[in-house]
Amino acid sequence: MRVLNIGSLNIDYVYSVDHIILPGETEDTGSRNVFLGGKGINQSCAVAKAGVEVWHGGLIGEEGKMFLDACDEYGVNRTYIRTVEGPNGHTVIQIDKNAQNSILLFGGANQRFTKDFIDEILANFTSQDILLLQNEVNLLAYMVDRAYEKGMTIVLNPSPFNDKLKSVDMGKVSIFILNEVEGFQLTGENDPDKILQKMHQLYPNARIMLTLGKDGAVYFDGEQKVYQPIFPVQAVDTTAAGDTFTGYFLAGLVEGLPIPEILKMSAKASSICVTRPGAVPSVPYRAEVMEALK
Numbered sequence: 001m002r003v004l005n006i007g008s009l010n011i012d013y014v015y016s017v018d019h020i021i022l023p024g025e026t027e028d029t030g031s032r033n034v035f036l037g038g039k040g041i042n043q044s045c046a047v048a049k050a051g052v053e054v055w056h057g058g059l060i061g062e063e064g065k066m067f068l069d070a071c072d073e074y075g076v077n078r079t080y081i082r083t084v085e086g087p088n089g090h091t092v093i094q095i096d097k098n099a100q101n102s103i104l105l106f107g108g109a110n111q112r113f114t115k116d117f118i119d120e121i122l123a124n125f126t127s128q129d130i131l132l133l134q135n136e137v138n139l140l141a142y143m144v145d146r147a148y149e150k151g152m153t154i155v156l157n158p159s160p161f162n163d164k165l166k167s168v169d170m171g172k173v174s175i176f177i178l179n180e181v182e183g184f185q186l187t188g189e190n191d192p193d194k195i196l197q198k199m200h201q202l203y204p205n206a207r208i209m210l211t212l213g214k215d216g217a218v219y220f221d222g223e224q225k226v227y228q229p230i231f232p233v234q235a236v237d238t239t240a241a242g243d244t245f246t247g248y249f250l251a252g253l254v255e256g257l258p259i260p261e262i263l264k265m266s267a268k269a270s271s272i273c274v275t276r277p278g279a280v281p282s283v284p285y286r287a288e289v290m291e292a293l294k
């Protein structure tokens with residue numbers, strides 16, 4: 001069973017601010033840092049750092065070569081990352097004094113997938129493999145349809161949640177990994193138990209991994225429901241906390257670990273991630289996570 005993740009690669013321009021800027025306001029920033037990010041590559045790096053082999057499919061612009069170096073450093077297979085003309089995907093991220101963020105996303109190269117390129121990537125994978133997806137690339141619905149035809153296990157993190165998701169046949173998804181805001185957007189429910197119930201009603205064959213911010217995370221597959229609280233820490237930057245959780249969760253599933261163990265490991269990895277600035281570089285390695293769990 002191999003993991004293929006087709007997803008975004010963004011250059012994150014991160015500004016520390018007193019508060020998230022208000023409409024019409026001009027605010028001085030304390031610092032600017034540039035990090036590698038993008039939900040896609042963050043999650044691939046998390047899978048790889050958790051110790052599971054992962055192939056990343058993605059598109060970078062001419063200034064995106066550092067992503068290839070990062071893949072080599074962290075052990076992400078980059079055979080299916082191509083360079084296209086034009087700018088890389090990038091974000092402008094504000095981090096306020098409480099470590100909360102707001103993200104402005106420019107899709108760039110991430111929005112330049114073609115059906116031919118998707119077919120070319122998927123041709124190398126089979127029904128034994130897993131396809132992980134988020135919503136920062138174009139042709140998401142096509143990826144889901146083609147992967148489903150091949151019998152692949154489709155894992156969807158429907159983030160960021162927007163109208164583009166309406167074209168995706170969610171009934172083809174085997175595992176949803178989502179937060180409570182996305183849960184509300186998909187089901188109209190606010191209460192975590194109701195979100196899970198409704199998701200199960202809508203997609204009875206899917207497993208649901210619902211993250212709840214400071215309230216932890218809860219897994220439900222129709223029979224087993226497992227709750228995991230957070231490990232409290234002093235956060236400096238919450239960017240990529242969800243991606244770290246997703247990558248570790250998937251790695252645990254691939255390894256066949258029991259769900260409670262997977263949730264504990266994923267929550268611990270996320271708690272370490274938020275104590276560090278940046279996205280890709282803030283994802284901890286498995287050894288560190290296991291050591292911290294002792």
Ligand code: RIB
Pocket residue numbers: 008010011012036037038039042091103105136239240242243279280
């Ligand atoms: O999930 C965090 C990521 O969202 C950031 O790295 C940023 O690039 C945005 O895609």
